[in-house]
Amino acid sequence: MNSASPPCTTVDQLATPAALVDLDVMHANLARVAEYATGHGLALRPHAKTHKAPGLAAEQRRLGAVGVTVATAPEAAVMAGAVDDVLVAYPPVDPGRIARLMALPPSVRLTVALDSEPALDRLSAAAAAAGRVVGVLVELDLGMHRTGVQTPADALALAHLARRLEPLEYRGVMFYPGHIRQHVDQQLADIERLGSELDGYLDALAAAQLPAQIVSGGSTPTLFHSHRLPRQTEIRPGTYIFNDRTTAAIGACAWRDCAYSVLATVISTAVPGQAVVDAGSKALNREDIRGAVDAPGYGALRDRPEVFVKAMSEEHGLLCLGGTDWQPRVGERVRIVPNHVCISVNLHPRIHGVRGDSIAHSWEVAARGWA
Amino acid sequence: MNSASPPCTTVDQLATPAALVDLDVMHANLARVAEYATGHGLALRPHAKTHKAPGLAAEQRRLGAVGVTVATAPEAAVMAGAVDDVLVAYPPVDPGRIARLMALPPSVRLTVALDSEPALDRLSAAAAAAGRVVGVLVELDLGMHRTGVQTPADALALAHLARRLEPLEYRGVMFYPGHIRQHVDQQLADIERLGSELDGYLDALAAAQLPAQIVSGGSTPTLFHSHRLPRQTEIRPGTYIFNDRTTAAIGACAWRDCAYSVLATVISTAVPGQAVVDAGSKALNREDIRGAVDAPGYGALRDRPEVFVKAMSEEHGLLCLGGTDWQPRVGERVRIVPNHVCISVNLHPRIHGVRGDSIAHSWEVAARGWA
Numbered sequence: 169m170n171s172a173s174p175p176c177t178t179v180d181q182l183a184t185p186a187a188l189v190d191l192d193v194m195h196a197n198l199a200r201v202a203e204y205a206t207g208h209g210l211a212l213r214p215h216a217k218t219h220k221a222p223g224l225a226a227e228q229r230r231l232g233a234v235g236v237t238v239a240t241a242p243e244a245a246v247m248a249g250a251v252d253d254v255l256v257a258y259p260p261v262d263p264g265r266i267a268r269l270m271a272l273p274p275s276v277r278l279t280v281a282l283d284s285e286p287a288l289d290r291l292s293a294a295a296a297a298a299g300r301v302v303g304v305l306v307e308l309d310l311g312m313h314r315t316g317v318q319t320p321a322d323a324l325a326l327a328h329l330a331r332r333l334e335p336l337e338y339r340g341v342m343f344y345p346g347h348i349r350q351h352v353d354q355q356l357a358d359i360e361r362l363g364s365e366l367d368g369y370l371d372a373l374a375a376a377q378l379p380a381q382i383v384s385g386g387s388t389p390t391l392f393h394s395h396r397l398p399r400q401t402e403i404r405p406g407t408y409i410f411n412d413r414t415t416a417a418i419g420a421c422a423w424r425d426c427a428y429s430v431l432a433t434v435i436s437t438a439v440p441g442q443a444v445v446d447a448g449s450k451a452l453n454r455e456d457i458r459g460a461v462d463a464p465g466y467g468a469l470r471d472r473p474e475v476f477v478k479a480m481s482e483e484h485g486l487l488c489l490g491g492t493d494w495q496p497r498v499g500e501r502v503r504i505v506p507n508h509v510c511i512s513v514n515l516h517p518r519i520h521g522v523r524g525d526s527i528a529h530s531w532e533v534a535a536r537g538w539a
Numbered sequence: 540m541n542s543a544s545p546p547c548t549t550v551d552q553l554a555t556p557a558a559l560v561d562l563d564v565m566h567a568n569l570a571r572v573a574e575y576a577t578g579h580g581l582a583l584r585p586h587a588k589t590h591k592a593p594g595l596a597a598e599q600r601r602l603g604a605v606g607v608t609v610a611t612a613p614e615a616a617v618m619a620g621a622v623d624d625v626l627v628a629y630p631p632v633d634p635g636r637i638a639r640l641m642a643l644p645p646s647v648r649l650t651v652a653l654d655s656e657p658a659l660d661r662l663s664a665a666a667a668a669a670g671r672v673v674g675v676l677v678e679l680d681l682g683m684h685r686t687g688v689q690t691p692a693d694a695l696a697l698a699h700l701a702r703r704l705e706p707l708e709y710r711g712v713m714f715y716p717g718h719i720r721q722h723v724d725q726q727l728a729d730i731e732r733l734g735s736e737l738d739g740y741l742d743a744l745a746a747a748q749l750p751a752q753i754v755s756g757g758s759t760p761t762l763f764h765s766h767r768l769p770r771q772t773e774i775r776p777g778t779y780i781f782n783d784r785t786t787a788a789i790g791a792c793a794w795r796d797c798a799y800s801v802l803a804t805v806i807s808t809a810v811p812g813q814a815v816v817d818a819g820s821k822a823l824n825r826e827d828i829r830g831a832v833d834a835p836g837y838g839a840l841r842d843r844p845e846v847f848v849k850a851m852s853e854e855h856g857l858l859c860l861g862g863t864d865w866q867p868r869v870g871e872r873v874r875i876v877p878n879h880v881c882i883s884v885n886l887h888p889r890i891h892g893v894r895g896d897s898i899a900h901s902w903e904v905a906a907r908g909w910a
Contacts, residue, residue, distance in 0.1 A: 181635075182635065183612065183633055183634075183635025183636060183639070183909055184633045184635065184636075184909070185909055186909070217853060217854075239853070239854045240854060241554065258806070258817075258854060259806045259807060259869075261804050261805070261806040261817070261869055261870055262554055262555045262804040262806075262817060263554075264552075264553065264554025264555065265554060265555075265817075268554070283807050283809045284807060284808070284809060284869045286868070286869040286870055287806070287807075287869060290870070309809065309810060313810050314807075314810065314815060314850075314852065314855055314857065315806070315807040315809055315810070315815055315855065316807075316809055316810075317809055318809060318810065318811075322809075346852070433632050433633040434632070435629070435630045435632040435633075435658070435686070436630060436654050436655060436658075436685075436686040436687075437655070438654045438655060438680065438686055438687055438688055438689060438693075439680060439684050439685065439686070439687075439689065440689075444685060444686055446629075446632070446633060446636075449824075449826070449882055450882065450885055451909075453820075453824070453825075454824075454825050454826060455820070455825060479685075481685065481717070482588060482610070482881060482882060482885075483588075483610045483611060483629060484685055484686065486685065497657070498630075498632055498655045498657040498658060499632055499657050499661070510853060511820055511821065511853060514821055514853075514886070515885070515886075516908065517907070517908040536888070537887065537888040538554055538555070538556055538557070538822075
């Protein structure tokens with residue numbers, strides 16, 4: 169049903185809700201981070217989970233990215249058509265996921281991060297069966313406490329095994345600083361602590377003749393502190409292409425740097441003190457802004473950031489009018505910047521690239537789903 | 540990419556994460572509610588937002604449902620191919636949404652609920668242009684405070700206008716008791732209060748020669764109290780076809796009545812006290828269980844409900860192992876019942892209907908998106 173309508177050329181013609189990206193803001197975001205990475209000698213490998221659109225990964229590559237980062241098999245398959253160097257920053261334990269990775273075109277340079285022997289064994293067996301060289305990064309837990317080995321001894325054991333198991337190639341380490349999400353001005357102590365822990369791992373690996381050629385880290389919240397980890401070789405931010413309300417709230421971008429918004433229509437003003445729009449949890453998605461920032465709700469109006477989404481149902485977003493003189497009318501349209509852009513994009517079949525009220529381009533969110 | 544793999548015949552063959560529905564449990568859920576509605580003389584009009592699959596709406600119709608409820612235009616378009624009586628329980632203010640509704644096959648009996656004059660004016664103009672009879676329900680706010688008129692005077696004004704504006708047909712009122720979501724044993728006072736308020740509206744409408752032929756209410760949390768509102772003619776539960784962790788937590792179903800789960804693979808056990816699975820916020824979705832119930836996290840294992848999803852990233856679900864002796868291994872598979880099934884189904888391209896480990900049927904989640 170998603171292709172039933174004729175293509176729209178202006179934002180006015182779009183049915184709501186719809187996912188919009190301001191192209192000028194997006195290109196400035198891309199250029200800013202490409203320049204930062206180049207300036208600090210860091211390889212940039214953007215995470216495609218944010219946009220799930222191969223055309224945008226290709227644009228990142230054109231601006232100097234060394235390749236693309238993915239988590240899922242559809243992300244890998246879709247992105248491999250646009251970018252020939254893919255890091256799967258996720259243990260491909262499920263046999264279906266491994267099979268899809270092995271079926272990527274042989275021309276694609278494939279690297280996989282993982283944290284366990286069972287994952288390594290499965291990958292090794294599949295790579296051998298496919299006759300495919302696969303790079304391996306050992307994932308380290310440097311404070312996120314989600315995945316990643318817990319000690320240098322565990323890292324050494326996995327690295328040793330990865331080097332021994334042909335056709336795998338041990339290439340280094342990966343970590344994700346996802347626990348550092350407070351305001352950028354308050355991140356330095358955590359980043360210093362992470363750096364010390366990282367040094368311990370890297371020194372142990374080097375001492376065991378297993379030096380990490382690739383040290384892959386980075387996130388959008390910590391992006392512009394990346395040079396403070398001098399042994400890091402590569403960063404994997406995803407959100408930075410669009411930014412979102414969380415990124416702005418923690419000072420990792422300005423509000424005007426938020427390129428993505430959800431176009432919505434006011435459908436009811438019956439209940440005093442609020443306006444209801446046709447973008448709810450199935451268009452914006454639900455995620456609080458964590459950390460020490462004062463940004464209630466689930467998103468805010470791009471042009472009136474004091475108006476925030478105070479509550480949602482699946483197809484309803486309730487705008488709090490307590491802090492504004494704006495008196496919305498039924499039928500009026502707004503653009504909402506969600507708290508977390510990656511999980512909002514994932515709900516939309518297409519992203520519309522706009523300049524003002526014109527639609528200049530439109531991308532399919534091609535890598536949704538898993539199978 | 541979603542159709543690249545050959546069809547699977549057993550659950551073992553599915554790539555994870557994947558959406559499963561236990562067919563025997565689902566059929567028991569459908570039969571139980573159909574019987575309840577029939578027994579109490581209530582028309583059953585299930586909300587299709589839960590499954591977004593026309594085959595399942597047709598099955599509900601076969602079991603006696605009078606039609607289907609939808610919110611979005613794709614839901615209406617997809618369901619109209621399977622069921623010839625559609626209630627749009629959502630003000631179709633956006634011109635794109637109205638246009639899609641007017642394009643439904645003329646054989647479809649169409650009813651729309653709304654709460655404002657602008658919405659009524661737009662609908663009337665579009666219906667006149669399309670030469671289409673459209674039924675109108677006036678939406679009442681009976682405590683949810685989301686949408687709905689606030690006073691009997693407002694309801695009368697809209698009902699008058701709806702009767703006057705051909706080719707619209709005033710048919711009655713709609714409300715959604717979504718604010719009543721505490722444990723079923725504690726709902727009666729709220730339901731009684733709602734009933735009194737409803738009586739006020741219905742009496743005012745009847746006194747003005749605008750009697751409500753249709754009084755449409757009902758939700759899954761309040762489902763089996765529906766007969767306590769004797770002037771209600773129709774109920775619109777959605778979740779009941781699958782149920783979910785919230786429904787079980789408030790006592791509106793038993794745990795064994797949860798038909799839907801997300802199949803996931805354990806991908807890491809590196810961090811002590813937890814296991815990480817490949818179903819996160821992009822497979823389960825994020826919603827707390829509100830109300831006075833003790834059910835932390837975002838979902839729980841179908842076969843070990845004491846193991847819950849304590850945290851999520853987009854592709855990671857962190858299982859809390861604090862309350863179990865279970866020691867999961869990397870590669871092991873689990874089935875997770877999410878807190879809120881409707882927003883989980885919406886993330887999956889397909890639902891697999893299973894009996895034990897066999898896949899008996901598979902439905903496309905056809906009505907995702909909006910355009």
